[in-house]
Amino acid sequence: MTRTTRLERGRSALGPALELVHTGRAPTRAVLTAELGVTRATAGAVAAELEALGLIEVDSRPGAAAGSQGRPSHRLAIDPAGPVVLAAQVHADGFRAALVGLGGRIVATAPGCMTVPADPVHVLSAVVDAGADLLRSTGRRCLGAGLAVPSAVAEPDGTALNPLHLAWPAGAPVREIFTERVRQAGVMGTAEVTESAESAVPDSTAFTAFTGNDVNLAALAEHRHGAGRGARDLLCVATGHRGVGGALVLDGRLHTGSSGLALEVGHLTVNPQGRTCHCGSRGCLDVEADPLAFLDAAGREPGPEVSLLQRARDLLRTEYEDARVRKAAELLIDRLGLGLAGLVNILNPDRIILGGLHRELLEADPERLRAVVAERSLWGQSGGVPILPCTLDHNSLVGAAELAWQPVLDDPLAAMAG
Structure with a gap:
């Protein structure tokens, strides 16, 4: 069976495989094979495709542990130079923006202290500007954006219903505002962020950022990468x-x-x-x-x-x-x-x-x-x-990133082709 045939058979396993590596549950190809329930050859083809996409690294010559027998399995890890997502958190004392890679790893962060104004557009603009600066300085490709807010967030509209400790009005359309600011900043899908980069976003009208309650997102991050x-x-x-x-x-x-x-x-x-x-x-x-x-x-x-x-x-x-x-x-x-x-x-x-x-x-x-x-x-x-x-330090930020990474975990090929 050729590598191409094996990959076709295992294409549906790309997302599950990436999630296993992302959450640390598949540190080796042998574990990945067992967790996916596929052949060793198919697991190898899947890992190779994820590596070709720039999402993971495959170490085909890992050192054997002392006292172990047989050839050690290929080691799998997140590519440290891979793409990132923009994550942000707004709280009563200001905000924090960050770039977060797969595996929940914070690549760069920028805290912003300010009195959060009654108009959410003001602080969310500052958040996205800080994120654009981080992308500009790191040159990383951005695949999505997620925001954590100290409020219940109604679905599917993404409105902050009760931002009790902010001056925002109840029902503020935070997802809509955040999405629009990310579109305007042109940070998606490009490593070159410019001041007038709206046209740099492929099909930018289809892009939607993600928003969630800060503690919900902290729990999600801890469940995937931390104490949970x-x-x-x-x-x-x-x-x-x-x-x-x-x-x-x-x-x-x-x-x-x-x-x-x-x-x-x-x-x-x-x-x-x-x-x-x-x-x-x-x-x-x-x-x-x-x-x-x-x-x-x-x-x-x-x-x-x-x-x-x-x-x-x-x-x-x-x-x-x-x-x-x-x-x-x-x-x-x-x-x-x-x-x-x-x-x-x-x-x-x-x-x-x-x-x-x-x-x-x-x-x-x-x-x-x-x-x-x-x-x-x-x-x-x-x-x-x-x-x-x-x-986890900044677990709400990591959780906001998890929302943004989910489309990539669901379909890595489609996400990386966007």
């Missing part, structure tokens, strides 16, 4: 610069509900007599277990010099022995644990991962948090659910 790898039903809860969000991965797929609005965990009540929430209720997790709540409980001013999240992290790391800081941490751990216990009772996940300030709270006193969850959950006393810290 291998989990079947993964619950992610995180607090970023303001507020608390949650996300759920079921059977390996991000669960967003019928219209993208599932799992607004920030509006679980954990302190009925607590602060008034932006949603109109009182004592929601959103206002009782975020960085501002921690700083208030510790008697500290937020300060203008750093973000709320960074100020809270620094306080927890450097002044934890202070009685008031420790008491504030314990208070937030108890509130977080109460919320997690309710979620465990409803969702029965096999793993919980915590991000943002919640990751630091877990690391400060893991026994206390796990004890609260065990005490309050129906099944907590019979083994409990593993509670782990998120492991």
Whole structure:
């Protein structure tokens, strides 16, 4: 059988093969062969085609491990010089743009601190301009764009329904705005980004950028590349610069509900007599277990010099022995644990991962948090659910990139030909 024939038979396996390498589940051709359920020759042809597309590298002469027998299998890895996608995140204290390669690897990043204005066009223009600068300086080919926002994002329209910690109006068409700005910047499909590059985008009117809730995207990234790898039903809860969000991965797929609005965990009540929430209720997790709540409980001013999240992290790391800081941490751990216990009772996940300030709270006193969850959950006393810290830096950015990479994972040939 010729290589061409083998490739034709294995063409439908290109996407699954790329996803296996992308998520680190196929480090060698032997593993790829087993995972795809194809012949060794077909797996070889598929790997060779992905290498020819500039997406992966195949090492045909890897060194054998000490004590091993037989010829070592070809090693597979993401091509470090391959294409990238533009990923961006907007939060209460500004934004961050990045170029992200396959495998969840951040190639370049540019933070932008600004007071996020009421008009989303302004900040999204700044985001895309920063991304265009990164592409210009690196000369990389861009295959897509994804955006993470601190709001529920309605599907299929891509509107931000409740950007509570931004001044944006409810229902802002963020996907439409982001897509249009990317088109205008001309960053797609070319390594040469110019100031007037609209015509550089092949069939630019067909291009659509992707948008999602920041915690949903953090969960997606962690499930593919971080602390959630291998989990079947993964619950992610995180607090970023303001507020608390949650996300759920079921059977390996991000669960967003019928219209993208599932799992607004920030509006679980954990302190009925607590602060008034932006949603109109009182004592929601959103206002009782975020960085501002921690700083208030510790008697500290937020300060203008750093973000709320960074100020809270620094306080927890450097002044934890202070009685008031420790008491504030314990208070937030108890509130977080109460919320997690309710979620465990409803969702029965096999793993919980915590991000943002919640990751630091877990690391400060893991026994206390796990004890609260065990005490309050129906099944907590019979083994409990593993509670782990998120492991990826900028996981919402990586998750935004995952949205942009998905068309390439679905059909590498079509994506690379565009």
